[in-house]
Each structure stands twice: as C-alpha cells, then as structure tokens.
Amino acid sequence: MIQILDSTLREGEQTPGVYFAPEIKLAIAQFLDCIGIDIIEAGNPAVDREIAKAIAHIAKAGLKAKIGAHSLCRKDDVKKALECGVNFLGIFFSVSENRLQQDYDIGLEKAIEKIVEVITYAREQQENLLIRYTPEDTVRSPIENVIAAAIAAVKAGANIISIADTTGYTTPFVQNRSIAYYVKTLKEELAKQQLYPQIEIHCHNDRGLALANALDAYNAGADIIDVSVMGLGERSGIVDLAELLINLIDIVEEKSAWNLSQLKELYDFVSEHSHISISPHHPLLGKNAFTHYAGVHVNAVAKDERLYQSLNPELLGIKSSLALGMQSGYIAVKLALKQIGREELIENQDLVMNIFQEIKEIAKRGTPIDIEQELPTIVEHCIVNQRVTSEICSV
The missing domain is CATH 3.20.20.70 (Aldolase class I)
Incomplete structure (x- = not known):
C-alpha cells in the first residue's frame, strides 16, 4: 500500500x-x-x-x-x-x-x-x-x-x-x-x-x-x-x-x-x-470546484450531476452548487429560487424572467452574485417593480 x-x-x-x-x-x-x-x-x-x-x-x-x-x-x-x-x-x-x-x-x-x-x-x-x-x-x-x-x-x-x-x-x-x-x-x-x-x-x-x-x-x-x-x-x-x-x-x-x-x-x-487564500479554481476544494454556471451545464446537472461531474463531492463532505450571472439560463434562476425557499414564485413566469434579466444586468459589474445574500434582495426588488407596473397598467 x-x-x-x-x-x-x-x-x-x-x-x-x-x-x-x-x-x-x-x-x-x-x-x-x-x-x-x-x-x-x-x-x-x-x-x-x-x-x-x-x-x-x-x-x-x-x-x-x-x-x-x-x-x-x-x-x-x-x-x-x-x-x-x-x-x-x-x-x-x-x-x-x-x-x-x-x-x-x-x-x-x-x-x-x-x-x-x-x-x-x-x-x-x-x-x-x-x-x-x-x-x-x-x-x-x-x-x-x-x-x-x-x-x-x-x-x-x-x-x-x-x-x-x-x-x-x-x-x-x-x-x-x-x-x-x-x-x-x-x-x-x-x-x-x-x-x-x-x-x-x-x-x-x-x-x-x-x-x-x-x-x-x-x-x-x-x-x-x-x-x-x-x-x-x-x-x-x-x-x-x-x-x-x-x-x-x-x-x-x-x-x-x-x-x-x-x-x-x-x-x-x-x-x-x-494567510494564503485557496484559489477558486483549486481542484476539489476551491469555491468553483463543484459550482455549475453556464446554462447548458445547469440544465444537465439539474437532471443528473454526473453529466458534468466526474467526482462525487460527497466524498469530500461537500455539495454541488450553482452560480448566477451573465452565463446563467432560465433554469438556473428557478433552481436558485428553490435554494432560497421562494419556490412559490416559479409559476410566475413574468416575475422569473424579470429576475433573470436583473441578474444579467447586475452580472455586468464583474463579480459573482451571492445567491443566499443577494438574490433575496433582487427578488424583492423585482416583486415591487412588477406590482407597481401592474398598478399603473390597471389605472
């Protein structure tokens, strides 16, 4: 051995x-x-x-x-x-x-x-x-x-x-x-x-x-x-x-x-x-090692993680995740809403699309979007905008 x-x-x-x-x-x-x-x-x-x-x-x-x-x-x-x-x-x-x-x-x-x-x-x-x-x-x-x-x-x-x-x-x-x-x-x-x-x-x-x-x-x-x-x-x-x-x-x-x-x-x-940071791209233990981002990747791993992973992160005591940004697809937004406990919003396609567009705009700043910290704020902002738009249209 x-x-x-x-x-x-x-x-x-x-x-x-x-x-x-x-x-x-x-x-x-x-x-x-x-x-x-x-x-x-x-x-x-x-x-x-x-x-x-x-x-x-x-x-x-x-x-x-x-x-x-x-x-x-x-x-x-x-x-x-x-x-x-x-x-x-x-x-x-x-x-x-x-x-x-x-x-x-x-x-x-x-x-x-x-x-x-x-x-x-x-x-x-x-x-x-x-x-x-x-x-x-x-x-x-x-x-x-x-x-x-x-x-x-x-x-x-x-x-x-x-x-x-x-x-x-x-x-x-x-x-x-x-x-x-x-x-x-x-x-x-x-x-x-x-x-x-x-x-x-x-x-x-x-x-x-x-x-x-x-x-x-x-x-x-x-x-x-x-x-x-x-x-x-x-x-x-x-x-x-x-x-x-x-x-x-x-x-x-x-x-x-x-x-x-x-x-x-x-x-x-x-x-x-x-006092040395672990690179986000460090194999296995970097922040991005088991993070899926591009739309086609997220769509696939939503069905089966093995389609875009040759390793099981559970061996390391960790889980796969997804990222939101310019490369994200519509499915990623729905999965992210589930992740933050707002699954009830998924049926509102107009709202989800607004959230999707807002994410792409924010992504232009060049930094990752934190799903747990930032997405709830984005969601609330889009809900308010949709409500205001609806009220204006009903007048």
Whole structure:
C-alpha cells in the first residue's frame, strides 16, 4: 500500500511568509492523523527552538502517524531531532558535483563517508528509528553518484531512500528525465546489492508537473509520496495532498483508509493560518470546484450531476452548487429560487424572467452574485417593480 508523507509543517512552512504557531501545528497534525496520513514531517528542530518544542509536543500527542524530523547531515542536528522523541528521521546531503565542489569543497568519496557516519550514528541512538536518506537534487545529480550514496546509506542503516526533485526538473514520459526512470533505476541497482529500502519521492511543482510526476512515480513502484496541504512549499511548492489522494483512490489496488471528508476543514484551517487564500479554481476544494454556471451545464446537472461531474463531492463532505450571472439560463434562476425557499414564485413566469434579466444586468459589474445574500434582495426588488407596473397598467 502506498504511504503518504505530509510535509505541511516542514516544507509548507518554507513558503515565504508562512508561520504556524506550535498549537496550530498540533491541530494540523491532528487533522492529518484523522485523514489517515502515514508520516507527518513536523519540521527541522535545528532551525529554531520553538520548532523543536512543537515537534516534541506533536511526537507526544499519541497520534497514529509516525512523526518525523528533518535534519542536515550533521551529528549535532541529528541529536537535536532525536531529542524531540520522533520515530522518523530524514537526513539529507547532496551528491551533485556542483554542490559538492561549490558548497562543501569535497569529492563524492568524502561525501559518502559523511553520510555513512551520520546515519550510523543515528541508528546507534535508536534501534527502531525509521531513517530516510535524501540525496538532495537527486534527479540532476549523476545517477552513479546517487546509486553509490544510496547503497552506502542503506548499508549504514537507512530504511528509506528519497528521490528529491528539488527544482521540479523531471517530466513524465521523457526518457532518462522522468521520475519513474529514477525510481526503477534505483530499485534495480539496490536490488543487485540485495538491498530493498522503501523508495520515497519528493516532487516540486516548478513546471506545474508535481502531481503528474508523483503519479508517474507511483506507477513505477514508489513506496512513499511527499505532499503538503495546498501544495505549500519552497517556490511553487510540492504535490498537493487533496489532489494526490483523490487520484490515488481510483488507481490503488488496495482499499484506502483515507478520510477525505476532513480535507475541506483542514484546507480552510491551513488557509486561515497561512494567510494564503485557496484559489477558486483549486481542484476539489476551491469555491468553483463543484459550482455549475453556464446554462447548458445547469440544465444537465439539474437532471443528473454526473453529466458534468466526474467526482462525487460527497466524498469530500461537500455539495454541488450553482452560480448566477451573465452565463446563467432560465433554469438556473428557478433552481436558485428553490435554494432560497421562494419556490412559490416559479409559476410566475413574468416575475422569473424579470429576475433573470436583473441578474444579467447586475452580472455586468464583474463579480459573482451571492445567491443566499443577494438574490433575496433582487427578488424583492423585482416583486415591487412588477406590482407597481401592474398598478399603473390597471389605472
């Protein structure tokens, strides 16, 4: 069964301007646990003491998910992470030629020695610790460097090797540049050494392909996929949690235990505390995701929502809706009148037509018409106008 690692509290907090207070982090972790996330990456404790305290608090919260900390390839940083009481540790160190030369001034051999030393240290501290090694910027590093570092890391005690598309470089279906190529190649080369760690993937969205790459990696046999709420993260962020889950439920062979009905509340909560709005066109959870507007669409879904929906919004604990505006048809107005409890007006065709025309005029202002708040006022205005017109005509 594919596992999901949520990094909202680590990668997500690397979004410029985003800060989650410790109590907010705990609440987010509790949401994620309720949804059925396998691993919650709670942060890098070496960054700040408050982050360390928040990780420790989450680790002691009795959640079902494994709680993880992120760490540079340094013994001191690993020590700080383990002091938080986590049962998952992610250690990262690049094996890219440019990084090794420009940032560290060492060669691959020295880099592997450092990786082995730190992983060995972590394993000695905690026998049952899940250890992940990430060759940062995996997909732009020489594949032979990645393989050599991965083999050494697993032999030193790593359980998981993460393929990091740190800059959103990979592209599905392009030979030697797809993340599926890296998943398959790494699995094959490790198997030659009788090594079978789990393979994790971390896809950034710089080219808008994070979700596509994640599904490509799943198809290639990846074991763990990293996500965040709203796709938060460095630059363009990473794979969006909700988008991945809704796609996986249709293709995973095993029945998933994900509680998708909690996603809406989680997204609203993270949006509020990150001060980042959810786009109206966000798949699944945006305001327009299940909102029908054009006349032909509304006419069809009034009979059967499946005619213009491939997803059942009830999976997410929400319902379909309709919008009113320039593109609306006569049927939409009648449905909207039912929605606000004025169904008795539907038989008055002249009134409905007046309401219909009034809606089109108001729509020219360029903003949506709120059915619950604005339509009752429009209706009353049209009723008064019809009454006045009738009185004038009867004189």
